[in-house]
Amino acid sequence: MSMILLIEQALNGLQFGVMLFVMAAGLTLVFGVMGLINLAHGSLYMIGAFAAATVAGLTGSFLLALAASLAAAAAAGAIVEIAVIRRLYARDHLDQVLATFALILIFSEGTRWLFGSFPLFLDTPDWLSGPVELPGGILYPAYRLGIIGVGLAVALGLYLLISRTRLGIRIRAGESDREMIAALGVDISKLYTLVFALGAALAGLAGALVGAIQSVQVGMGEPVLILAFVVIVIGGIGSIKGALVASLLVGLTDTMGGFLLPIAFAQVMEPANAMLLGSALASMLIYILMAVVLIVRPSGLFGVRS
Amino acid sequence: MTLKTIVTAGVLTALGATTALADVKVGMITTLSGGGAGLGIDVRDGFMLAVEQSGRDDIEVVIEDDQRRPDVAVQLADRMIQSDDVDVLTGIVWSNLAMAVVPSAVAQGKFYLSPNAGPSALAGRGCDQNYFNVAWQNDNLHEAAGAYANDAGYTNSFILAPNYPAGQDALTGYKRLYEGDLSGEVFTQLGQTDYAAEIAQIRASGADSVYFFLPGGMGISFLKQYADSGVDIPVVGPAFSFDQGVLQAVGEAALGVRNTSQWSKDLDNAANVAFVESFQAEFGRLPSLYASQGFDTANLLISAMDVADVDDQDAFRTALEAADFDSTRGDFAFASNHHPIQDIYVREVILEGDVYTNAIIATALTDHSDVYAAECQF
Numbered sequence: 214m215s216m217i218l219l220i221e222q223a224l225n226g227l228q229f230g231v232m233l234f235v236m237a238a239g240l241t242l243v244f245g246v247m248g249l250i251n252l253a254h255g256s257l258y259m260i261g262a263f264a265a266a267t268v269a270g271l272t273g274s275f276l277l278a279l280a281a282s283l284a285a286a287a288a289a290g291a292i293v294e295i296a297v298i299r300r301l302y303a304r305d306h307l308d309q310v311l312a313t314f315a316l317i318l319i320f321s322e323g324t325r326w327l328f329g330s331f332p333l334f335l336d337t338p339d340w341l342s343g344p345v346e347l348p349g350g351i352l353y354p355a356y357r358l359g360i361i362g363v364g365l366a367v368a369l370g371l372y373l374l375i376s377r378t379r380l381g382i383r384i385r386a387g388e389s390d391r392e393m394i395a396a397l398g399v400d401i402s403k404l405y406t407l408v409f410a411l412g413a414a415l416a417g418l419a420g421a422l423v424g425a426i427q428s429v430q431v432g433m434g435e436p437v438l439i440l441a442f443v444v445i446v447i448g449g450i451g452s453i454k455g456a457l458v459a460s461l462l463v464g465l466t467d468t469m470g471g472f473l474l475p476i477a478f479a480q481v482m483e484p485a486n487a488m489l490l491g492s493a494l495a496s497m498l499i500y501i502l503m504a505v506v507l508i509v510r511p512s513g514l515f516g517v518r519s
Numbered sequence: 520m521t522l523k524t525i526v527t528a529g530v531l532t533a534l535g536a537t538t539a540l541a542d543v544k545v546g547m548i549t550t551l552s553g554g555g556a557g558l559g560i561d562v563r564d565g566f567m568l569a570v571e572q573s574g575r576d577d578i579e580v581v582i583e584d585d586q587r588r589p590d591v592a593v594q595l596a597d598r599m600i601q602s603d604d605v606d607v608l609t610g611i612v613w614s615n616l617a618m619a620v621v622p623s624a625v626a627q628g629k630f631y632l633s634p635n636a637g638p639s640a641l642a643g644r645g646c647d648q649n650y651f652n653v654a655w656q657n658d659n660l661h662e663a664a665g666a667y668a669n670d671a672g673y674t675n676s677f678i679l680a681p682n683y684p685a686g687q688d689a690l691t692g693y694k695r696l697y698e699g700d701l702s703g704e705v706f707t708q709l710g711q712t713d714y715a716a717e718i719a720q721i722r723a724s725g726a727d728s729v730y731f732f733l734p735g736g737m738g739i740s741f742l743k744q745y746a747d748s749g750v751d752i753p754v755v756g757p758a759f760s761f762d763q764g765v766l767q768a769v770g771e772a773a774l775g776v777r778n779t780s781q782w783s784k785d786l787d788n789a790a791n792v793a794f795v796e797s798f799q800a801e802f803g804r805l806p807s808l809y810a811s812q813g814f815d816t817a818n819l820l821i822s823a824m825d826v827a828d829v830d831d832q833d834a835f836r837t838a839l840e841a842a843d844f845d846s847t848r849g850d851f852a853f854a855s856n857h858h859p860i861q862d863i864y865v866r867e868v869i870l871e872g873d874v875y876t877n878a879i880i881a882t883a884l885t886d887h888s889d890v891y892a893a894e895c896q897f
Binding site for chain 2: 215322330332342344354472492
């Protein structure tokens with residue numbers, strides 16, 4: 214095992230982590246501000262990817278495709294918030310889970326109806342394809358470096374938005390006391406729609422960015438959704454900072470675990486068994502991480518509610 | 520049972536017609552939603568095309584979606600066996616689902632015709648006289664790839680597959696005929712979409728070839744990421760990673776890749792030419808190997824219905840064993856464990872107009888069966 218391989222795997226973990234963050238940020242915002250569990254977040258991720266694949270197919274421009282993913286997911290998010298989600302804020306979490314699960318089915322079948330069951334083509338742009346050489350002779354795909362850059366920019370942007378702007382003040386106020394800011398004259402329903410659309414747009418962006426290196430297909434959002442929930446539980450529900458730390462933790466644990474565990478087991482048993490046992494244990498690692506964090510800090514790393 | 524079949528049955532009974540054969544009710548459990556839906560849809564479309572072309576009205580097919588979940592598949596199978604009272608089950612794409620459904624279905628006296636999954640556990644000691652595999656035993660295409668790797672002069676392969684029954688069969692199959700060394704062997708998760716970690720290991724491994732079995736969306740992700748990583752070690756795969764359903768999404772990254780298959784759209788036999796043409800006319804897309812397997816499965820069933828009554832299980836089984844139908848693969852016969860004996864080809868991904876597809880360049884294995892047949896005792 215060389216140093217180069219180790220660093221490359223760490224970069225992979227970092228890239229996976231920031232992508233999870235972009236996905237989880239919207240989920241945790243929506244939960245923090247509105248107290249809503251949104252299972253349909255993965256569908257918004259899928260909508261972003263399909264919008265990007267469609268626009269890239271029509272125009273050939275990757276930047277336009279990214280813009281389309283943001284716009285389509287934000288629009289879908291706003292429509293869903295106004296038409297369905299708005300009626301759920303006062304209900305308990307089980308009703309929210311049921312309704313947003315129904316939304317998953319509607320979005321999945323609707324997308325299948327529009328685009329068919331076969332995966333769509335979306336590729337990385339020419340100017341970001343292929344590897345670049347990093348200091349130390351590490352070859353790393355330029356596109357994945359780009360993803361890391363976008364993810365960190367989103368994290369910085371969200372930090373500035375929440376700590377420095379009027380909208381951010383309202384979001385923070387909404388998190389700590391919903392009734393009070395409504396009483397102070399803030400148009401709470403507009404704020405909710407805005408926050409929901411923002412979260413949706415981020416999910417759509419994640420879908421488009423990931424779609425270019427994975428496959429754009431119906432149902433692509435659900436596996437990521439589960440990981441995003443793990444992230445917000447570890448980070449503390451409602452905390453953007455927690456989501457960032459937890460995303461990086463989950464990304465690195467998953468990647469490095471999958472890589473190092475089989476090697477570690479191979480020291481003490483024969484390679485085939487080490488491989489099987491190592492990969493089986495590696496796929497459990499993030500859930501073990503979640504369990505440990507919850508035992509030590511029941512409300513997550515940066516959680517405030519108990 | 521439809522009204523029409525009830526009426527037909529009633530009339531025949533009234534006439535005392537003893538020569539008429541009973542209707543056959545088929546339960547199809549396959550993946551029609553989620554990540555693996557393309558495969559199930561192809562199986563279904565191929566199967567139904569053959570039923571339609573036969574012009575028979577004594578086959579009733581009940582189709583249900585298993586969502587690629589073993590628990591759902593088991594529930595559907597129970598319902599089809601207990602309340603729909605089907606005679607024959609078919610359709611399952613994924614080996615882990617087949618393992619959950621097939622043993623109990625055949626134990627309850629139903630026939631199971633597999634249009635895709637062929638786990639080793641059902642080919643050897645766990646075989647059953649009522650279980651027929653019309654596609655391949657899971658190891659087959661991988662064995663062919665191992666044989667091809669020898670021919671191509673590869674001596675140091677890096678191999679990877681998802682950690683589920685078919686993935687384990689895949690790597691076992693590749694290693695069976697491959698004579699070189701392995702620079703690495705990796706099991707990924709089923710449904711995994713990011714292969715950055717595995718590609719980094721491939722880059723560091725010093726391999727001279729990469730063999731991977733990643734069906735459906737997994738293969739698309741892997742190939743795109745592999746092309747983007749700048750690693751230029753040649754890849755070889757089974758047809759599943761390069762079938763018609765995924766090629767368009769992979770695009771240029773797949774061009775020129777060699778893969779092994781028991782079927783290809785350019786196989787030159789009358790049954791296949793007619794199949795490819797009618798499938799395209801009916802569905803507006805090129806058929807995949809999954810579609811050809813669904814089509815062959817239905818034609819096998821129909822060929823048995825022509826000569827035997829499904830209620831006379833022994834006669835019907837003998838009729839199935841004869842495999843007296845025109846396969847899209849050309850020669851086709853069953854080995855003693857009810858798995859195919861067939862040729863396996865090496866194909867290359869080409870660009871035909873603006874459609875990516877495959878063309879046969881060589882034959883990897885001739886009249887190939889599987890190693891588990893000897894262990895199978897009915």
